[in-house]
Amino acid sequence: MTVVTEPQVETSKGTEGGVGSTGSLWVVRVIVLAIVLIWLVPAVGLLISSLREPGAIDTTGWWTVFGSLGDTGQWTLNNYREVLDSGGFANAFLNTLIVAIPATVMPITIASFAAYAFSWMDFRGRYILFVVVVALLVVPLHVALIPILRLYAGGPELDISWMSGAVGWLVNLIPQVDMGQIETVRIGFPLQLNNSFLGVWLAHTGFGLPLAIYLLRNYIGSLPSSVIESAEIDGADHFKIFTRLIVPLSVPALASFAIFQFLWVFNDFLVALVFLGEAPQNRILTIALNQLNGAFGEAWHLLTAGRSSRWCCPWWCSSPSSASSSGA
Amino acid sequence: MVILSSAIKGVPEDILEAARIDGATEIQVFWRVIVPSIMSSIVVVFTTMVINVLKVFDIVWVMTGGQDGTEVIAERMIRNMFTFRHFGRGAAIAVFMFIAVIPVMYLNIRRFRAEEAIR
Structure with a gap:
């Protein structure tokens, strides 16, 4: 969202000469800035939380750091250290x-x-x-999960028992084959995906x-x-x-x-x-x-650090991603 | 949003300038020039949004669980499939959703046909 709105500012800058109304331009700028700020709030909160002590995160909200900005003791890099050392x-x-x-x-x-x-x-x-x-x-993809999972596990299974009439007629010509086996025949090969x-x-x-x-x-x-x-x-x-x-x-x-x-x-x-x-x-x-995060969600402070370090990749690859990954 | 933004940037600058020289206000430029020229992108975004809204289920599932008359069709499908283990009924609702998007797709096809007729 941030990226989308930034070019709009540029466009309106470009059209400024054509219209000559600087008042409307300022309205546009204020609206764009407000949208950017609203979209940035969760991301900034995540970033601030990732730099705080676990105890502080659990007891007070991230916005309370603005009340004591001078206090350097409240910042810590331990969350990042723990995440990066956690193995794997x-x-x-x-x-x-x-x-x-x-x-x-x-x-x-x-x-x-x-x-x-x-x-x-x-x-x-x-x-x-x-x-x-x-x-x-x-x-929705949720309903496709089970069928695909079964397909991956068992391969394309085709129940051909409906053909048992024709097959039965065929095997009657060859009397050695047991009819009971034929009725549950499935064609398939394991995909193991x-x-x-x-x-x-x-x-x-x-x-x-x-x-x-x-x-x-x-x-x-x-x-x-x-x-x-x-x-x-x-x-x-x-x-x-x-x-x-x-x-x-x-x-x-x-x-x-x-x-x-x-x-x-x-x-x-x-x-x-x-x-x-x-x-x-x-x-x-x-x-x-x-x-x-742990089975009971007890390691919330690590989650914020891990989340924040995840951003480095989309940021590097494309600019819209910082907004999207914080929104997700 | 990204699609619409890139489409607006794709509108050639000279027709905007021509409209402004003819005395159009900025709002008129938007409604009479920009919107018609990005109509195809608007239809694309409209279609994807309609489809996304039609299949929304996770938000409803988490927030109200379909209680108090907030049930949506995709949520009912998931509930029939996984809670009640009634796969046939779930599949029937999926087919119903499939039919429900056909009007939107008809709109698209009509636009594609018109596009191909003039190119």
Whole structure:
């Protein structure tokens, strides 16, 4: 939010000469500043809490430090020291990147191909297909967890007992086969994707794809058709048009979706907990933080420090993230 | 919000200036020039927000648990599935939600068709 509002200030600065009303400009500035402040309050509170003693956090609110700013004894770095020494924190950070980077690249790759197909290739039923893909956004991912978990554990199982009539007729021709076995036949092979990085990548890809296809379809569909037509006249096939024209032209949309998806995966707790588990070797940062907190939430002071140190990555990668990770 | 912001920045500066030279006030520039030219982004944000609101469940679940007439459709689906273990009923509600977004998607498709007709 902070980032969104900052450019607005710049735009209004740019239009100042055109209108010549400095009064309205100040109104805009005050409103923007108020929004920024409101959005920063929780983040600042978290940062201040992370620098205070556990006892002080439990007894007084973080805003009380403003009453005694001169007292340097109330600040401490022990929370950060404890978090970083707690073991496995660096490993968890690495695991987060291992999860987040492929889980950002995979949906963008697939979705940009799909968006190109939906907007520039003419095939039967593409509107229906598009509606189905995007309408799948409406199903909350929580209801998909159990089926996907079963799929990962057992592989694609297909109950073919409804075919037992035909099978029975067949096996009657071969009288040695026992009929009782045939009726419960399931076709399947074990995927064993639970607790693997591939499993969590695929889960994030699946959950991110509808939104990605929708956003990219909207952008790629609005590219000028003259460019694509002239490339077609010059003899470029679909793949060449996609790699040489569509991808370079849609970099802004790709980048904005990459930021969305990366932040979503970076902040995600539920999907990683279900598909990756809490084992020390493959737990990610959010799960490590949850374990730091303790079973009864008694180590709140560590949570604030861990949370604050988590920001360094999104801050480095993109500016909108500081607001989002504090809001999450 | 990010989408709308980037769309507004994508509006070419010269048509804004042309409107201002013609004597449009800043509010008129916004409603008559900027909003029509970012209409596609507005529809995108509208669609995603409608879908997000339709499937909101965690906030309701945590705050009121669907008590006192605050139950929403996604929360009812989750409750049927996981609390009552009635997967068929939960799936039926999911299908119902799927049908509920079709009008919004129809709006989108109509806009895509119009866009493709003029390009």
